[in-house]
């Protein structure tokens with residue numbers, strides 16, 4: 001692994017579109033501690049001024065609350081999302097299924113602030129804040145991560161440079177000291193092991209010449225390094241053989257904790273069996289048309305999307 005990194009002169013992230021599309025930042029709740037009192041869970045948050053806020057997590061707000069979200073394609077003005085409703089709480093694993101072209105990827109990209117789309121109605125609250133008012137970088141900083149269906153390559157930037165840059169940018173925003181080369185090395189090694197990847201992965205340019213499966217693994221490595229309160233994985237299973245799919249699913253399972261949540265877009269029962277969603281949704285013509293538990297997957301496989309009975 002090369003560690004001649006531009007640690008103190010990072011690439012201009014915000015002015016570099018390809019990096020924007022991959023650049024995500026982990027949560028800012030590093031100083032939270034869990035306390036267990038009888039049947040209630042309490043979270044305490046130590047603020048920057050040192051005061052402690054305590055609140056009962058059983059009454060906590062949803063992590064993500066999407067209300068009647070409408071969005072159009074900027075280029076041609078066509079409305080794709082016609083009123084999406086979705087609530088994701090801490091620790092939940094949601095799957096969105098649905099026919100090709102139903103708006104699943106559009107929904108995910110609108111959540112992270114992709115510039116191809118414009119929100120025309122509705123609201124999105126993330127951790128109690130208006131997500132739609134935040135810049136894409138701010139959404140990342142707030143703890144939203146997205147893996148794209150077709151991750152882009154970043155020529156000339158090696159994976160370790162990219163990861164260290166993104167991770168240190170996040171630490172700077174949090175007011176934490178940047179990690180030096182040796183600390184970075186051990187941090188990245190720990191995460192590589194977690195997701196079961198070879199160290200030579202780090203020396204290659206981001207996604208350049210990667211196979212489909214390697215790109216997907218690389219996305220999961222990014223998620224492991226950066227962390228997230230809500231990770232959105234768009235067809236992380238596409239193009240993966242059975243073994244690669246199992247590895248990727250195992251890696252995602254290791255990253256998941258009771259405190260973070262997952263929103264995955266997928267067609268594949270195999271992935272759903274490995275990641276065990278708590279909620280399964282069907283998107284249809286730019287809306288979430290049906291919601292159920294994992295048993296909905298078997299119904300869809302039997303009768304197809306068209307005739308799935310509403311289970312909401």
Ligand code: ADP
Nearest residue numbers: 073075080099100101102103104105106107116
């Ligand atoms: P899904 O992920 O469910 O297959 P998408 O969200 O990718 O569906 O696409 C929904 C519809 O919006 C499709 O008809 C697609 O062609 C169109 N669409 C999405 N993004 C764009 C874009 N940037 N430019 C033009 N059409 C788009």
Ligand code: MG
Nearest residue numbers: 104105106149
């Ligand atoms: Mg898609």
